[in-house]
Amino acid sequence: MYVAVKGGEAAIANAHRLLAARRRGDANVPGLTLEQIAGQLSLAVDRVMGEGSLYDPELAALAIKQARGDLIEAVFLLRAYRTTLPRFGHSEPMDTGRMVVERRISAIYKDLPGGQLLGPTFDYTHRLLDPELAGDAPVDAPETGEDANERVVRVSDILGDEGLIEDDPLADASRPVADITRTPTEYPMDRDARLQTLARGDEGFLLALAYSTQRGYARSHPFVGEIRIGEVDVEVMIPELGFTVAIGRVKLTECQMVNQFQGSAKAPPQFTRGYGLVFGHAERKAMAMSLCDRALRASELGEDIVAPAQDEEFVLSHCDNVQATGFVEHLKLPHYVDFQAELDLVRRMRAEHFEAATKAADETAATDDTMEAAE
Amino acid sequence: MNALTQDTSSQNLASYNFAYLDEQTKRMIRRAILKGIAIPGYQVPFASREMPMPYGWGTGGVQVTAAIIGRDDVLKVIDQGADDTTNAVSIRAFFAKTAGVVTTTATPDATIIQTRHRIPETPLTEGQVLVYQVPIPEPLRFLEPRETETRKMHALEEYGLMHVKLYEDIARNGHIATTYAYPVKVEGRYVMDPSPTPKFDNPKMHRSETLQLFGAGREKRIYAIPPHTEVVSLDFEDHPFEIQHFDQPCAMCGAEQVYLDEVVLDDKGGRMFVCSDTHYCESRRADGHCGALLGDEPGLGAEANTRKEAM
Numbered sequence: 019m020y021v022a023v024k025g026g027e028a029a030i031a032n033a034h035r036l037l038a039a040r041r042r043g044d045a046n047v048p049g050l051t052l053e054q055i056a057g058q059l060s061l062a063v064d065r066v067m068g069e070g071s072l073y074d075p076e077l078a079a080l081a082i083k084q085a086r087g088d089l090i091e092a093v094f095l096l097r098a099y100r101t102t103l104p105r106f107g108h109s110e111p112m113d114t115g116r117m118v119v120e121r122r123i124s125a126i127y128k129d130l131p132g133g134q135l136l137g138p139t140f141d142y143t144h145r146l147l148d149p150e151l152a153g154d155a156p157v158d159a160p161e162t163g164e165d166a167n168e169r170v171v172r173v174s175d176i177l178g179d180e181g182l183i184e185d186d187p188l189a190d191a192s193r194p195v196a197d198i199t200r201t202p203t204e205y206p207m208d209r210d211a212r213l214q215t216l217a218r219g220d221e222g223f224l225l226a227l228a229y230s231t232q233r234g235y236a237r238s239h240p241f242v243g244e245i246r247i248g249e250v251d252v253e254v255m256i257p258e259l260g261f262t263v264a265i266g267r268v269k270l271t272e273c274q275m276v277n278q279f280q281g282s283a284k285a286p287p288q289f290t291r292g293y294g295l296v297f298g299h300a301e302r303k304a305m306a307m308s309l310c311d312r313a314l315r316a317s318e319l320g321e322d323i324v325a326p327a328q329d330e331e332f333v334l335s336h337c338d339n340v341q342a343t344g345f346v347e348h349l350k351l352p353h354y355v356d357f358q359a360e361l362d363l364v365r366r367m368r369a370e371h372f373e374a375a376t377k378a379a380d381e382t383a384a385t386d387d388t389m390e391a392a393e
Numbered sequence: 394m395n396a397l398t399q400d401t402s403s404q405n406l407a408s409y410n411f412a413y414l415d416e417q418t419k420r421m422i423r424r425a426i427l428k429g430i431a432i433p434g435y436q437v438p439f440a441s442r443e444m445p446m447p448y449g450w451g452t453g454g455v456q457v458t459a460a461i462i463g464r465d466d467v468l469k470v471i472d473q474g475a476d477d478t479t480n481a482v483s484i485r486a487f488f489a490k491t492a493g494v495v496t497t498t499a500t501p502d503a504t505i506i507q508t509r510h511r512i513p514e515t516p517l518t519e520g521q522v523l524v525y526q527v528p529i530p531e532p533l534r535f536l537e538p539r540e541t542e543t544r545k546m547h548a549l550e551e552y553g554l555m556h557v558k559l560y561e562d563i564a565r566n567g568h569i570a571t572t573y574a575y576p577v578k579v580e581g582r583y584v585m586d587p588s589p590t591p592k593f594d595n596p597k598m599h600r601s602e603t604l605q606l607f608g609a610g611r612e613k614r615i616y617a618i619p620p621h622t623e624v625v626s627l628d629f630e631d632h633p634f635e636i637q638h639f640d641q642p643c644a645m646c647g648a649e650q651v652y653l654d655e656v657v658l659d660d661k662g663g664r665m666f667v668c669s670d671t672h673y674c675e676s677r678r679a680d681g682h683c684g685a686l687l688g689d690e691p692g693l694g695a696e697a698n699t700r701k702e703a704m
Contacts, residue, residue: 363572
């Protein structure tokens with residue numbers, strides 16, 4: 019006997035209670051602290067801060083804990099919190115040239131002012147599982163050296179001196195900075211809004227698109243001009259004071275991709291830039307972002323648009339993983355009203371199909387009979 | 394809807410404004426709604442916010458409701474016509490918690506009805522507002538994926554592509570094969586997506602006494618049909634628009650000319666059809682109507698649920 023389903027509220031409450039227990043796991047094992055997550059899973063925290071577009075390691079760690087390590091869910095938690103915060107204004111443009119670098123490499127110059135600084139990188143590690151890490155063996159203190167007091171010049175500035183690379187686009191100070199969290203999306207999108215969108219876009223999606231440009235779908239002959247990771251001051255203009263004040267520091271990863279460019283009717287032959295800037299230590303993301311940014315400059319530079327990575331609407335309207343996961347996962351919500359409509363249609367069309375087939379068969383049979391009779 | 398007052402209890406850190414959204418955001422959404430009402434069927438871009446529920450789960454509808462709801466409003470939330478589907482329960486609980494408003498399952502008692510995929514069977518009246526959750530607001534999207542193109546097509550009133558699509562349906566299948574999200578023309582101007590309601594519900598939009606608001610959160614669009622607006626389902630003279638018909642009445646309340654859900658009873662092909670609108674079905678049973686399967690049992694679960702949730 020059919021009884022209309024009641025008790026959705028109880029079911030939801032029980033499901034959430036079970037979720038809380040599953041999240042906690044074995045109660046005999048100590049629970050994770052936020053310090054442990056922020057300190058030992060810092061790259062996960064950085065990714066959540068970047069895609070959640072909120073710089074707060076403690077809240078990101080909390081989100082990761084609450085999301086049971088599901089980073090997209092953690093990004094979502096952080097975004098839903100971020101959106102409730104008041105917006106006070108925006109910072110002055112950050113000068114990454116004055117970054118306190120922890121890592122800085124260039125693939126286009128062997129040596130350069132400021133030097134190559136590997137920093138904490140997985141590069142050149144052999145990916146062999148380390149059984150010792152299962153325990154908590156003490157770790158050697160990092161090597162330190164003297165500060166050479168050499169200014170770490172941005173590689174793009176070195177190239178720029180010779181005019182070999184296009185200038186950084188001049189920002190029109192009278193124009194307000196775009197804010198994709200406060201204005202609806204409009205296409206074509208200006209570069210500030212595009213870079214914001216890419217900066218919080220899904221790492222996996224941007225990585226795949228960046229990869230596609232390397233495999234011939236809008237090839238851009240890229241070189242890593244420079245990757246730098248480190249801390250930069252955030253300065254804001256205080257109108258009452260009439261000067262800027264540093265309100266804190268954020269860790270950033272910046273990638274400047276240098277791309278070959280043949281020149282076009284619009285621009286002389288020179289190297290062009292693809293730019294990536296992400297919160298925290300997020301090298302893969304910054305590199306992917308810079309390749310995507312360069313690919314998306316196709317129309318600006320007068321290049322043919324032939325590949326998905328160059329297609330602004332395709333890339334920018336699908337790179338947000340909070341939007342993507344919501345819409346993909348909403349398919350598990352009930353759709354039985356629409357499905358009923360489709361059932362009705364398919365049944366009708368099948369009936370018509372078989373009716374037509376029977377009729378055709380009868381006609382063939384009838385023709386066969388007449389032919390036999392004629393013979 | 395009443396004038397809203399700020400409700401900031403700043404004692405604790407995680408305090409939220411009345412109905413979750415801050416007043417600036419609500420003002421921005423109300424502006425979009427007013428523009429939508431002024432240009433019926435036109436999709437107004439708005440700066441949709443991240444909500445504490447996922448995109449695709451009704452964030453557009455929730456933002457519209459949050460922007461218009463006042464303390465004296467009575468809210469009903471349905472999903473698939475039912476008040477008790479999990480997502481409807483969740484959204485109703487959200488507003489009960491963040492706005493402390495009275496919620497109801499009774500269609501006539503509600504001042505705001507938020508819906509996904511259905512329009513209630515009980516005719517709506519003046520003063521009520523129907524808020525639709527919309528996944529893809531652009532009726533032309535599946536014919537032309539680019540927003541830049543579809544906006545141009547709307548601006549130029551270039552809807553030939555849609556008619557070609559419907560014509561091709563007829564050429565291929567003998568009839569129009571769109572059963573839900575069936576496109577309508579609003580006030581003779583904009584072609585509009587009615588959200589994925591079955592086409593059965595399309596005629597209810599036409600000259601409705603109720604203000605109908607549509608919110609698409611992920612796609613950042615709001616649109617509206619003011620009361621008494623012409624809403625015409627697209628069709629051809631020789632293939633007029635028609636709605637679904639069911640061969641049998643509701644097995645629970647015996648209602649005819651309503652939209653029914655098919656319920657699988659066993660693994661031997663047993664099926665029954667019941668009202669998709671749970672409140673309509675319950676109130677009919679309370680009035681003594683009886684369907685084939687209900688037998689002589691007294692109406693169960695018939696009382697409509699109006700209550701004020703504990704904060």
